[in-house]
Amino acid sequence: xxxxxxxxxxxxxxxxxxxxxxxxxxxxxxxxxxxxxxxxxxxxxxxxxxxxxxxxxxxxxxxxxxxxxxxxxxxxxxxxxxxxxxxxxxxxxxxxxxxxxxxxxxxxxxxxxxxxxxxxxxxxxxxxxxxxxxxxxxxxxxxxxxxxxxxxxxxxxxxxxxxxxxxxxxxxxxxxxxxxxxxxxxxxxxxxxxxxxxxxxxxxxxxxxxxxxxxxxxxxxxxxxxxxx
Amino acid sequence: xxxxxxxxxxxxxxxxxxxxxxxxxxxxxxxxxxxxxxxxxxxxxxxxxxxxxxxxxxxxxxxxxxxxxxxxxxxxxxxxxxxxxxxxxxxxxxxxxxxxxxxxxxxxxxxxxxxxxxxxxxxxxxxxxxxxxxxxxxxxxxxxxxxxxxxxxxxxxxxxxxxxxxxxxxxxxxxxxxxxxxxxxxxxxxxxxxxxxxxxxxxxxxxxxxxxxxxxxxxxxxxxxxxxxxxxxxxxxxxxxxxxxxxxxxxxxxxxxxxxxxxxxxxxxxxxxxxxxxxxxxxxxxxxxxxxxxxxxxxxxxxxxxxxxxxxxxxxxxxxxxxxxxxxxxxxxxxxxxxxxxxxxxxxxxxxxxxxxxxxxxxxxxxxxxxxxxxxxxxxxxxxxxxxxxxxxxxxxxxxx
Numbered sequence: 001x002x003x004x005x006x007x008x009x010x011x012x013x014x015x016x017x018x019x020x021x022x023x024x025x026x027x028x029x030x031x032x033x034x035x036x037x038x039x040x041x042x043x044x045x046x047x048x049x050x051x052x053x054x055x056x057x058x059x060x061x062x063x064x065x066x067x068x069x070x071x072x073x074x075x076x077x078x079x080x081x082x083x084x085x086x087x088x089x090x091x092x093x094x095x096x097x098x099x100x101x102x103x104x105x106x107x108x109x110x111x112x113x114x115x116x117x118x119x120x121x122x123x124x125x126x127x128x129x130x131x132x133x134x135x136x137x138x139x140x141x142x143x144x145x146x147x148x149x150x151x152x153x154x155x156x157x158x159x160x161x162x163x164x165x166x167x168x169x170x171x172x173x174x175x176x177x178x179x180x181x182x183x184x185x186x187x188x189x190x191x192x193x194x195x196x197x198x199x200x201x202x203x204x205x206x207x208x209x210x211x212x213x214x215x216x217x218x219x220x221x222x223x224x225x226x227x228x229x
Numbered sequence: 230x231x232x233x234x235x236x237x238x239x240x241x242x243x244x245x246x247x248x249x250x251x252x253x254x255x256x257x258x259x260x261x262x263x264x265x266x267x268x269x270x271x272x273x274x275x276x277x278x279x280x281x282x283x284x285x286x287x288x289x290x291x292x293x294x295x296x297x298x299x300x301x302x303x304x305x306x307x308x309x310x311x312x313x314x315x316x317x318x319x320x321x322x323x324x325x326x327x328x329x330x331x332x333x334x335x336x337x338x339x340x341x342x343x344x345x346x347x348x349x350x351x352x353x354x355x356x357x358x359x360x361x362x363x364x365x366x367x368x369x370x371x372x373x374x375x376x377x378x379x380x381x382x383x384x385x386x387x388x389x390x391x392x393x394x395x396x397x398x399x400x401x402x403x404x405x406x407x408x409x410x411x412x413x414x415x416x417x418x419x420x421x422x423x424x425x426x427x428x429x430x431x432x433x434x435x436x437x438x439x440x441x442x443x444x445x446x447x448x449x450x451x452x453x454x455x456x457x458x459x460x461x462x463x464x465x466x467x468x469x470x471x472x473x474x475x476x477x478x479x480x481x482x483x484x485x486x487x488x489x490x491x492x493x494x495x496x497x498x499x500x501x502x503x504x505x506x507x508x509x510x511x512x513x514x515x516x517x518x519x520x521x522x523x524x525x526x527x528x529x530x531x532x533x534x535x536x537x538x539x540x541x542x543x544x545x546x547x548x549x550x551x552x553x554x555x556x557x558x559x560x561x562x563x564x565x566x567x568x569x570x571x572x573x574x575x576x577x578x579x580x581x582x583x584x585x586x587x588x589x590x591x592x593x594x595x596x597x598x599x600x601x602x603x604x605x606x607x608x609x610x611x612x613x614x615x616x617x618x619x620x621x622x623x624x625x626x627x628x629x630x
Contacts, residue, residue: 056544058544059622078550081548082547082551083546085544086546087546093627097541099538100537110542110545113235115546158545
């Protein structure tokens with residue numbers, strides 16, 4: 001395997017208590033090169049988010065093999081997965097995944113706290129990133145007092161603060177108006193331009209158009225759709 | 230560092246709840262320690278009584294009308310008559326009177342009980358210092374703890390022997406006595422009270438000026454016997470039923486309602502204290518339930534309210550188990566703080582009355598038992614929530630469809 005990320009025959013079956021098992025992913029094969037941007041589209045319940053969770057070490061696959069810079073053991077423990085999430089992956093989610101009663105600074109600081117970065121260094125890095133994303137005035141504001149666009153910028157800052165190589169975005173513009181959507185898309189485009197690997201799950205064709213490669217997922221099966229690059 | 234910093238932030242945000250839980254755990258632990266201490270103290274007397282063998286004997290007290298108006302010589306005659314009558318009853322192995330005397334000089338006075346009779350030779354209380362002399366060693370005395378302020382173990386003191394017979398002599402016999410030890414506290418046997426409802430606590434009670442000896446010999450080598458008290462200890466012959474013998478004795482003695490078997494003395498005492506003990510248990514249970522309710526409610530609320538925040542920690546690089554632990558840890562920390570503060574306070578209160586005339590007296594076994602009670606509370610209050618939360622995936626919070 002030479003790709004940056006490679007999924008082979010990945011399956012995921014949910015077994016709800018006293019209900020029929022649900023096959024969310026069925027034999028997914030995917031190869032991602034470093035610095036590539038991929039858009040995954042599909043209808044609701046097709047398995048997009050499940051695939052993203054597996055690539056982001058939020059969940060274990062039920063079967064198949066995963067390669068992320070190195071082969072990933074299916075029996076990897078929770079702490080090891082957490083460490084990989086912390087070091088290698090940044091998440092940008094539709095509902096922003098921010099703690100509303102904490103300030104932007106406190107939210108952005110979380111990945112640095114978990115990677116044991118000293119307080120002074122944390123401050124330095126947060127200040128620099130907030131400047132770069134043009135949100136220095138938001139640092140001391142509580143998330144609950146921000147607009148959707150501001151929240152998404154803070155979420156992007158939180159995703160980038162540990163300088164991960166992979167950014168996983170799940171409907172990043174789903175909760176935004178047209179203007180802030182365009183601003184967010186511009187940010188994602190810049191992130192990709194800086195060399196980050198970006199995988200976006202979206203319904204939105206405008207977002208998908210940014211990607212080098214577009215894929216579609218149907219009933220848990222992933223297929224190529226079109227190529228921009 | 231990372232978890233510690235989050236833990237501190239979580240604790241700071243939940244400070245009121247943390248304080249409430251700490252205070253409740255403090256009171257729960259204090260109650261637990263008091264109940265343990267109470268059980269120990271309330272069963273202390275029967276334990277001493279039983280260990281001495283007095284439970285298998287009969288105690289009789291001569292309580293004739295106008296007893297206190299009797300001239301001493303008549304009281305002695307009456308007691309001798311009673312002793313002879315009792316000894317004549319079939320099934321009685323021995324009948325021994327309790328005897329006392331006073332030893333004093335211009336600076337020192339103590340009432341001594343003679344423990345040289347077979348019924349009392351095994352009666353042993355905990356000592357704060359010193360040792361129990363052999364029953365065949367005369368002129369050794371064990372004194373209440375109060376006396377440790379004015380004398381020491383090993384001191385030898387010359388004292389005058391005062392009884393009804395010698396009280397009015399120009400010169401009382403002189404006795405040289407050696408201090409063998411001090412009681413832990415002032416609790417020992419006394420022959421002061423008698424009643425038809427006599428019980429252990431009336432006999433073995435706090436006596437700050439009563440000690441005991443296994444025999445006295447004056448400076449001229451004469452054996453001293455003391456005055457008769459109105460107590461007679463009756464030892465039955467082997468195989469004789471105590472109840473049957475007690476009924477037989479009741480028929481022939483003068484104070485018919487004053488014949489008590491050892492069992493009766495203990496049972497009356499236990500009946501009297503059972504109300505106090507049950508009240509203590511109810512209080513302990515109330516605090517346990519209250520602490521438990523606050524812990525459960527606090528843990529549940531914290532897990533519900535912080536679920537979103539925990540999910541954010543999760544995607545930011547913390548394992549789900551660690552996230553749950555950080556939310557629950559302040560509850561356990563509060564319980565620990567409350568527990569250790571209570572333990573420290575209780576140890577500091579040693580010797581002071583805490584509740585229901587209970588004197589705080591710490592023992593290491595209390596630490597283990599109270600730790601067990603608090604541990605069970607925390608375990609039942611936290612573990613089920615922890616297990617449930619661990620199984621519930623945080624990913625549901627990020628699902629859109």
